[in-house]
Amino acid sequence: MVEIELDGKKVEVLEGSMVMHAAEKAGTFIPHFCYHKKLxxxxxxxxxxxxxxxxxxxxxxxxxxxxxxxxxxxHTDKAVKAQKSVMEFLLINHPLDCPICxxxxxxxxxxxxxxxxxxxxxxxxxxxxxxxxxxGPLISMEEMSRCIHCTRCVRFGQEIAGSxxxxxxxxxxxxxxxxxxxxTVDSELSGNMIDLCPxxxxxxxxxxxxxxxxxxxxxxxxxxxxxxxxxxxxxVKNHRxxxxxxxxxxxxxxxxxxxxxxxxxxxxxGEDRLTQPMLKQGGEWKTVDWxxxxxxxxxxxxxxxxxxxxxxxxxxxxxxxxxxxxxxxxSLMGGLGSGNIDARLxxxxxxxxGGVRWLGTSIASLSELQRAFVIGGNPRKDQPxxxxxxxxxxxxxxxxxxxxxxxxxxxxxVHTFYQAAAAxxxxxxxDVAAAVAQAKGxxxxxxxxxxxxxxxAIAQSLLSGERKAILLGNAAAHHAKASxxxxxxxxxxxxxxATVGFxxxxxxxxxxxxxxxxxxxxxxxxxxxxxxxxxKAVLLLNTEPGADNAHGTDGLAKADMVVTLxxxxxxxxxxxxxxxxxxxxxxxGTFVNTEGRAQSFHGVVRPLGETRPGWKVLRxxxxxxGLPNFGFDTIEEVRAAALPVDxxxxxSNACTAAVDVSPAATPVTASIYQLDGLVRxxxxxxxxxxxxxxx
Numbered sequence: 001m002v003e004i005e006l007d008g009k010k011v012e013v014l015e016g017s018m019v020m021h022a023a024e025k026a027g028t029f030i031p032h033f034c035y036h037k038k039l040x041x042x043x044x045x046x047x048x049x050x051x052x053x054x055x056x057x058x059x060x061x062x063x064x065x066x067x068x069x070x071x072x073x074x075h076t077d078k079a080v081k082a083q084k085s086v087m088e089f090l091l092i093n094h095p096l097d098c099p100i101c102x103x104x105x106x107x108x109x110x111x112x113x114x115x116x117x118x119x120x121x122x123x124x125x126x127x128x129x130x131x132x133x134x135x136g137p138l139i140s141m142e143e144m145s146r147c148i149h150c151t152r153c154v155r156f157g158q159e160i161a162g163s164x165x166x167x168x169x170x171x172x173x174x175x176x177x178x179x180x181x182x183x184t185v186d187s188e189l190s191g192n193m194i195d196l197c198p199x200x201x202x203x204x205x206x207x208x209x210x211x212x213x214x215x216x217x218x219x220x221x222x223x224x225x226x227x228x229x230x231x232x233x234x235x236v237k238n239h240r241x242x243x244x245x246x247x248x249x250x251x252x253x254x255x256x257x258x259x260x261x262x263x264x265x266x267x268x269x270g271e272d273r274l275t276q277p278m279l280k281q282g283g284e285w286k287t288v289d290w291x292x293x294x295x296x297x298x299x300x301x302x303x304x305x306x307x308x309x310x311x312x313x314x315x316x317x318x319x320x321x322x323x324x325x326x327x328x329x330x331s332l333m334g335g336l337g338s339g340n341i342d343a344r345l346x347x348x349x350x351x352x353x354g355g356v357r358w359l360g361t362s363i364a365s366l367s368e369l370q371r372a373f374v375i376g377g378n379p380r381k382d383q384p385x386x387x388x389x390x391x392x393x394x395x396x397x398x399x400x401x402x403x404x405x406x407x408x409x410x411x412x413x414v415h416t417f418y419q420a421a422a423a424x425x426x427x428x429x430x431d432v433a434a435a436v437a438q439a440k441g442x443x444x445x446x447x448x449x450x451x452x453x454x455x456x457a458i459a460q461s462l463l464s465g466e467r468k469a470i471l472l473g474n475a476a477a478h479h480a481k482a483s484x485x486x487x488x489x490x491x492x493x494x495x496x497x498a499t500v501g502f503x504x505x506x507x508x509x510x511x512x513x514x515x516x517x518x519x520x521x522x523x524x525x526x527x528x529x530x531x532x533x534x535x536k537a538v539l540l541l542n543t544e545p546g547a548d549n550a551h552g553t554d555g556l557a558k559a560d561m562v563v564t565l566x567x568x569x570x571x572x573x574x575x576x577x578x579x580x581x582x583x584x585x586x587x588x589g590t591f592v593n594t595e596g597r598a599q600s601f602h603g604v605v606r607p608l609g610e611t612r613p614g615w616k617v618l619r620x621x622x623x624x625x626g627l628p629n630f631g632f633d634t635i636e637e638v639r640a641a642a643l644p645v646d647x648x649x650x651x652s653n654a655c656t657a658a659v660d661v662s663p664a665a666t667p668v669t670a671s672i673y674q675l676d677g678l679v680r681x682x683x684x685x686x687x688x689x690x691x692x693x694x695x
Contacts, residue, residue, distance in 0.1 A: 001013065001014060001015065002014070002015050002017070002066050002067065002068050002070075003068065003069070004019075004022055004066050004067070004068075004069070004070040004071070004072060005069075005070070005071045005072065006019075006022055006023060006026050006028060006072045006074070007026075007028060007072070007073055007074055007075065009026055009028075011025055011026045013025055013066055015066075016065065017065070017066050018041065018061065018062055018063060018064060018065060018066065019050060019052070019059070019061040019062075019064045019065075019066060019070075019072055020032070020035055020048060020061040020062040021066075022066055022072070023061060023074065024037070028074060030048045030050060030061045030074055031047050031048060031083055031112050031115070031116060032045065032047050032048040032061070032062060033045040033047050033090075033108060033109070033112075033148060033150045033198045034047075034062070034150035034151060034152060035048060035061075035062040036152055036155075036196060038160065038254065038255065039152060039155045039156060039159060039160070039196075040155055040159060041062050041063050042150070042151050042155060043060045043062055043063035044149060044150055044151055045086070045090070045148065045149075045150050046060055046086045047083060047086050047087070047090075047112070047116075048060050048061040048062050048083075049061070049079060049082040049083055049086065050064075050072055050073065050074045050079050051072070051073040051074070051076045051078045051079040052064065052070065052071070052072050053070070053071035053072070053073075058078060058079055058082035061074075080116075083116050084116045084117075084118070086116075087112065087113060087116040087117050087118075088117070088118060088121075088122075090109065090148050091113065091117060091121065092121070092123050092127075093127045093128045093145070093173070094109065094127070094145075094146060094148070094199075095127060095143075095145050095146060097143070097146075098110060101143070101146070101200040102140075102200055102203040102204075102207070102208055102209065103146075103197075103199060103200030103203065104200070104212070104213070105212060105213035105214050106213045107198070107199055107200060108198035108199070109148065109198060109199045127145070128145065128173060129145055130144040130145045130147065130176055131144070132144060133178055133179065133182075134184075135179055135183075135184050135185040136184035136185050136186065136190075136687075136688065136689070137205060137206075137683075137684045137685075137687035137688060138185070138190055138191055138204070138205055138206070138259060138263060138684055138685075138688065139185055139190060139191070139193060139194060139202055139203075139204070139205060140202070140203045140204065140205040140208050141177075141201065141202060142203075142208075143200055143201060143203070144176065144177065144178075144201050146199045146200050146201045147176075147177055147199065147201040148198070148199055148201075149168065149175055149177065150198055151168060151177075152193075152196040152197065152198070153166050153177060153193040153196060153197060153202060154166050154167055154168060154177065156192060156193055156196055157187065157193070159395070160189065160192070160256065160388060160391075161187040161188075161189045161190065161192075161388075161411065162187075162380075162388075162391045162410075162411025162412055163187050163411050165179055165180075165183070165185045165186065165187060165190070166178070166179060166185065166193070167179075167180065177201070184689060186688065186689040186690065187259075187411075188258055188259055188260075188380065188381060188384045188672060188690065189256060189258055189259065189384055189385075189388065190259055191204070191257070191258075191259045191262040191263065192246075192256050192257070195245060195246065195255075204243065204262075205684065206263055206266055206683075206684045207242065207243045210242060211235075211237045211242045211243070215237050216235040216236060216237050216242060216243065217235065217236045217237070218233050218234075218235055218236075219233070219234050219235075219236060219602070219604040220232070220233060220234075220247055220601065220602075221233075221234045221584065221585065221601045221602075221604055222507075222584070222591050222599045222600075222601045223257065223258075223261040223507065223591075224320050224507045224583070224584040224591065224676070224678065225258070225260050225261060225264065225320070225506075225507060225675060225676060225678070225679065226258070226260075226382065226383045226384075226385075226386075226504070226505065226506065226507065226675070227359075227383065227503065227504025227505060227506060227507065227509050227510065227593055227594035228252065228253060228258075228363065228383055228385045228386055228504075228593060228594065229252055229253075229507065229591050229592075229593030229594075229597060229599050230246065230252060230253035230256075230257045230258065230261050230385060231246065231247035231248070231249040231252055231253055231599070232244055232245070232246065232247055232257065232261060233245050233246065233247045234265070234585060234604045236604055236605055239605045239606050240269060240605065241265045241268050241269065241585050241604065241605060242265075243265070244257070244261065244262050244263075244264075244265050245257070245262070246261075250364065251362070251363065251364050251597075252363055252364075252593065252597065252599075253385050254385075256385060256388065257385070258384035258385055259384075259685065259688075260384075260672065260673060260675070260679045260682075260685060263682055263684050263685050264678040264679045264682045264685060265585070265682075266681075266682040266683055266684060266685075267568075267583075267677070267678045267679070267680075267681035267682045268567075268583055268585055268608075268678070270681050270683075272568045272569055272570075272681050273567060273568060273569075273580075273608055273609075273611075274566060274567060274568055274569045274570075274578055274580040274611070275580055275608055275609025275610055275611060276288075276580060276609055276610045277289065277290055277292070277293035277294075277577070277578065277579055277580060277610065278293075278577070278578040279292070279293060279296060279576070279577055279578075280575065280576050280577070285572070285578075290610065290612070293577060293579060294579075294617075294620060294621060294624060295624070296577060297561075297563050297577055297579070297621060298621060298624040298625055300537060300560075300561040300563075300576075301313060301336065301537055301561075301621075301625060302625065304536045304537040304560065304561065305336060305337070307536075308536050309337075310336045310337030310338040311337075311338055311339075311340065311523075312338075312534070312535055312536040312537065313333065313336055313338045313340065313535065313536070313537045313538075313539075314333070314338065314340030314341065314523075314524055314529045314535045314537075314538050314539070315329050315330075315332070315333055315340065315341040315342075315529075315538070315539040315540075315541060316341075316342065316343075316345065316526060316529055316530065316538065316539075316540050316541070316543045316545065316549065317329050317330075317341060317342070317343045317512070317517050317541040317542070317543065318343065318345065318506070318541060318542035318543045318548060318676070319343045319344075319345070319505065319506035319507070319508045319509045319511075319512045319517075320506050320507050320508065320542055320676045320677075321343075321508060321512075321541055321542045321614065322508065322511075322584070322587070322588075322589025322590055322591065322614070322615065323508055323511040323512075323514065323515050323589065323590040323591065323592060323598070323639070323642050323643060324588075324589050324590060324615040324635060324638040324639055324642055325541060325542070325581075325589065325614040325615050325618060326343060326508065326511065326512050326515050326517040326541075326642075327515035327516070327517075327638065327641065327642035327643075328615055328618035328619055328622065328630075328638065328642075329341060329517060329539070329541050329618055330515060330516045330517045330518075330520075331618075331622065331627070331629065331630070332539075332618055332621060332622050332625075332627065333520075333523075334520065335622060335625070335627030335628060335629070335630070336625070336627070338523065339519050339520035339521040339522060339523025339524075340519065340523040340524040340528075340529055340535065341517055341518070341519065341520070341523065342517070342518060342519055342524075342525050342526035342529060343508075343509075343512035343517040343518070343526075344512075344518070344525070344526050345526050345543065345545075345548045345549045345550065346474075346478045346505070346548070346549070346550040346667075346668050346669065346670070347477070347478055347482070347525075347526060347527075347550075348478055348479060348480040348482070348527070348550065348664075348665060348667060348668070349479060349480055349481060349482035349483050350519070350525040350526070350527070351482075351483040351657055352518060353654070353655065353656055353657075354652075355650075355651070355652030355653065355654055355655075356510060356513040356514055356596075356650045356651050356652060357477075357501075357502045357509075357510070357513065357652075357653055358501060358502065358504070358510050358594055358595065358596050358651045358653065359471075359501040359502065359503065359504065359594040359595045359596075360469065360471075360499040360500050360501025360502075360653055361469055361499045361501060361595070362595050363386065363389065363593070363594070363595045363597075364389075365467070365469075366386060366389035366390055366393060366469070367389045367390075367392045367393055367396075368393065368396075368467055369390070369393045369398050369467050369468065369469055370393075370397070370398050370399070370465035370466055370467045370468065371398065371399050371401065371461055371462055371464075371465050371467070371468035371469070371498065372390055372393060372398060372399070372400050372401065372468070372469050372471060373401040373402075373403070373458060373462060373468075373469070373470045373471065373492075373498070374390075374400070374401065374402050374403070374404075374471050374473055374503075375402075375403045375404075375425070375429065375470065375471065375472050375473060375476045375485060375489065376403065376404060376405075376422070376425060376472060376473045376474075376475035376476030376477075376479060376485070376667070377404070377471070377472070377473010377474050377475050377476060377503055378404070378408050378410065378473065379410065379471075379473065379503060380408070380409070380410045380411055380412075381408075381671070381672040381690070382473060382474045382503065382505070382669070382672070383503050383504065383594075384672075386503055386594075387410065387411075387412075390410075390412065391410075391411060391412040394412040394413050395412075399415035399416070399461045399465070400412055400413065400414045400415055401414070401415055401416045401417075401418075401458045401461055401462070402414055402416070402417045402418065403418045403420065403425060403428055403429060403432070403458075404417070404418075404419065404420075404475075405419070405420065405421055405422045405425075405475075406419070407419060415457075415461060416454055416457040416458050416461060417454070418432070418454035418455065418458060419454075422475065422479065422664070422666045422667055423663040423664050423665070423666060424663060425476070425479065425481070425485060425664075426481045426484045426485060426488065426659065426660065426661045426662075426664065427448070427661045428452075428455070429485060429488045429489070429492075430445070430446055430448040430488055430659065430661055431448045431449045431450065431452045431455035432455045432458050432459055432488075432492060433445050433446075433448065433488050433491055433492050433495075434446075434447070434448035434449065434450035434455070435450045435451075435452070435455040435456045435458070435459035435460075436459040436462065436463065436492055436495050436496060437450070437495070438450040438459075439459055439460065439463055440463070440495055442495065445488065445491050445659065446659060446661070448661075462492065462496040462498060463496055466497075468493075468496060468497060468498035468499070469498055469499045469500075469501065470489045470492060470493050470498050470499070470500045470501075471501055471502070471503050472485060472486065472489060472500075472501070472502045472503065473503050474503065474505045474667075474669045474670075475667045475669050476502075476667075477502055477504075477505060478505075478550065478667035478668055478669055479664060479667045480664035480665045480667070481660055481662075481664040483655055483657035484657060484658075484659045484660050484661070486500070486653065486655040486657070487655045487656075487657050487658070487659050488659055490653065490654065490655055500653045501594075501653060502594065502653070503594060504593070504594030505670075505675075506675070506676070507591040507593070508591050508592060509594065510592045510593065510594060510596060510651075511590065511591060511592035511598075511643075514592060514642075514643060514644065514647065514650060515642045515643065526549065526551060527550075527551040529555070529556075530545060530549050530551035530552055530553065530554075530555050530556060531551050531552060531554060531555045532555050533554065533555040533558040534555075535555070535556075535559050536559055536560045536561070537559060537560060537561045537562075537563075538556055538559045538561075538562045538563070539563045539565065540556075540562065540563065540564045540565065540566070540571060540575070541565050541614065542565065542566055542567075542581070542614070542677070543564075543566075543571075544566070544570045544571060544677060545571065545574070546571075547670075547674065547677075547680065548670075548676070550668035553574055556574050557573075557574050559574075561576050561577070562574050562575045562576055562577075563575065563576065563577045563579065564577065564578050564579065565579045565581045565614055565617060565618075566578070566579075566580070566581060566677065567580065567581060567582065567583040567586075567611065567677070568677055568681065570677065579612075579617055580609065580610060580611040580612070581611065581612060581613065581614035581617055582603065582607050582611050582612065582613045582614060583678065584601070585603060585604050585605055586603045586604075586605055586606065586607045586608065586611060586613070587603050587607075587613035587614065587615070588600070588601065588602045588603055588613070588635040589601060589615070589635070590639055590642075590643065592643075592647065596647050596648055596651045598643055598647060600639065613635075615632075615635060615638055619632050619638070629641075671690070671691075672690050672691075673685045673686060673688065673690055673691040674691075
């Protein structure tokens, strides 16, 4: 540790730290633009000049290393005069368009100009003009004359997103931030550049000119998309979601969110929203009141149970539903006497021994791994924020190992790539296990080709280093031999000292297992519910079988009654009843992310039209059917009944399944902007290169 004196206070920081780090620790504010705690130091803006004793001139706090006994003053005349001089230079070419700037009210330049800017400019020359660029549907670069060349956006692309999509061209007053040869910005994390921009040069294209920052209410929430559980600030005006930005949580999403977390809100205000209950009568959809719709559903369920038995009733539930909704859906089925419920919509292997599949380690620890073996998945697109964590590990020298069908651009250095057809992944992983056994001199799990070159390289890497993880991606989780992959991964992990886990597909993949949204007492799984055609009544909770379910809709079309509970007008061809339930912004609930962290949230706007929270709809249905244990008055009561007190005790990736190396069917996965109903209905996301190319 090094001790310095900062404005008369003693501060201890790690050796190699900068003066800015000492100021942050001491709670002393030093004005800056280019510095950001998550990015490398550029020292471009020079706004953070401070007075260092014995230094002949002011020094940039962000780029001046601390030394033992250093004396730094941030408010002397020397420092303040230097800071004001820098501000004067920054404002020479900056346009005077604060009244119409989208960044107005949350602009760092505007804020600091109040304290460090002059009341008039000494420069009479014309301000420079930088022509706008079109870089895609998410980021607006219409006002690049405002840019102060802090290069935060450039460094973010290089260091966090892993793809340098923006750069600075030309020199001096002709410098511009632009893409290479007119390309678009296509990173799945690109929206974070908007937050990083300290002026109004990069703004949100969907949000542009729709509201002023001081008109917006700010409310906390949690992302309903992938299993990271990113923390959000949802900004609201007149009971309408206007913008979504990250809420900093170092343990989960740091200060970043993926583009689908940021822009999927567009679907909440789209024309596809279902706002009133509807019944299909004579082949035509009619709007009805809630009482009529719920009585129709309750009477239909009673009739089916009476005539065909409880096992003729089933539920397909989306793992993007809240834990409370999933619990009540499972309780509804259980109360009726049916075990036919499943939230594993894209799975092909339904073996389950009671353990709740999870990441196997903490999200934050992914950044510190030295070895990461990813099987059957693309973390960059499937879990962008987890992929970003692995990218940081790779930048620190970690070996990223991959077993996949195709080599994809993960925007990070991959140490060893083992390419194998999905049908042969079990055989390929068995080869890795054999190579591990050979290297350690132990008996192999089964006889395989231990001499395969990639298997040998992966085995040698896993047997070296510390802090290792074997991670099964979405394609592995959906694989027809998923249990065999998990059994092999567990054996390899035991031999190499690694952890084993699933990256996780949906917001509540873990939560659905915790609350029992799985077949019970010999009930049908998702494939059987969708395909068998034996069910007479089916409930679809937040589910669009044509897009969410890998098993088709043929069996569902044969049911006497199909009830869709959804925020959107969907499943019109197979449904008989549509019940409008609230999306995550209009209801309270809980998502349990892939590390087993339960994160509860409240609705941020009132329900649209006649929409009702899904948990309330399911509770009323249970009450109308006279089922026990449905007397919940609040979401807190449902949550207490749904989730165990000790979630970690339920988490387990242990697997007792026998390994089967025979070829298997190719797994079905969703592309980044087809994952759930919200992203599928967000126009800006559907206009991206990832959506058009299917990633």
